[in-house]
Amino acid sequence: MSGEDHRDSNALHVEAARRLDAVQSRYTTKRRLLVDVFEQADHPLSLPEVIAADSSLAQSSVYRNLAALEEAGVVRRIVTGDDFARFELAEELSGHHHHHLICRTCRTVADFTLPTAVERSLAATFRDVSDAHGFSVQDHQVDLLGACADCQDAARIGGDT
Amino acid sequence: MSGEDHRDSNALHVEAARRLDAVQSRYTTKRRLLVDVFEQADHPLSLPEVIAADSSLAQSSVYRNLAALEEAGVVRRIVTGDDFARFELAEELSGHHHHHLICRTCRTVADFTLPTAVERSLAATFRDVSDAHGFSVQDHQVDLLGACADCQDAARIGGDT
DNA sequence: TTTACTGCAAAGGGTTTGCAACATG
């Protein structure tokens, strides 16, 4: 199953259904729609972005479904300091381990990946750190904070000294 | 011992005053108290923790002062997904570049450091990544998510079946 | 049929803000 093209969204839905079933939840039409939205996104989506992508979804239902999908391990919630939380497909489902470029100006979040060698050495270091602290690591999170290309341009034009 | 504390603390306050002055803000008694609280903390503090450390501060004033201190670059705001935001001294003032161990159970945040060699190689990698994306990096954030020692113990006792 | 899900509206809760009194430079 690994190494396959991400075009196979059927496998994604099958796995999502399996995970929801494992927590006694149903894979309804609305939830399938949500998974479709996240599959097509190339960055974590805020709630307004999710609703913009499919306005057939009521706000409260989206929140409730995202909570259900998160509990099932289908999506992951990301908190960046923006007004809104953001959501993306769980990495086991997207098959795409990555990190985030967070723009402090427009608050958008873009994905990036680290070279395998760096990831591997980081993982080893994290193991040492967690051992030393008696901390059990489930996940790591590497974010870069700064200004995206668009906001740098805007600053040069609008905020010029 | 206490002589050293006074000297360190004094340098800290001088720098904090300078930074506040740079944004037309005053270094009031309350703000000095806040800086003292953060200087003594060994981990990022939530608002309840700040108020617990010094209850002479009104909640809204603490929020307002933290916003002022953040704008001046004296403290840094951290968002972990906990109900509360957390704050710590800016690294230029604490002189202590570090990262966070975030416990998903009790939501506490502990500090840890990476070996210099790892930091250096990370910085180089981040430079490559940001160049490739046209992203201007101001800061990076490396967090480990998992279970702290206490919560692992609690799980062994309470959740053992 | 049974149980979970949906949508609307209202409540929740951390954070922000209006305003009058106060302190700082």
Place this chain on the structure above:
DNA sequence: CATGTTGCAAACCCTTTGCAGTAAA
């Protein structure tokens, strides 16, 4: 004295929840 700061309380806004109707198994 002029201006920034403080504290109280109310407003704010993202998110959660109660409830009645609907869809899934």
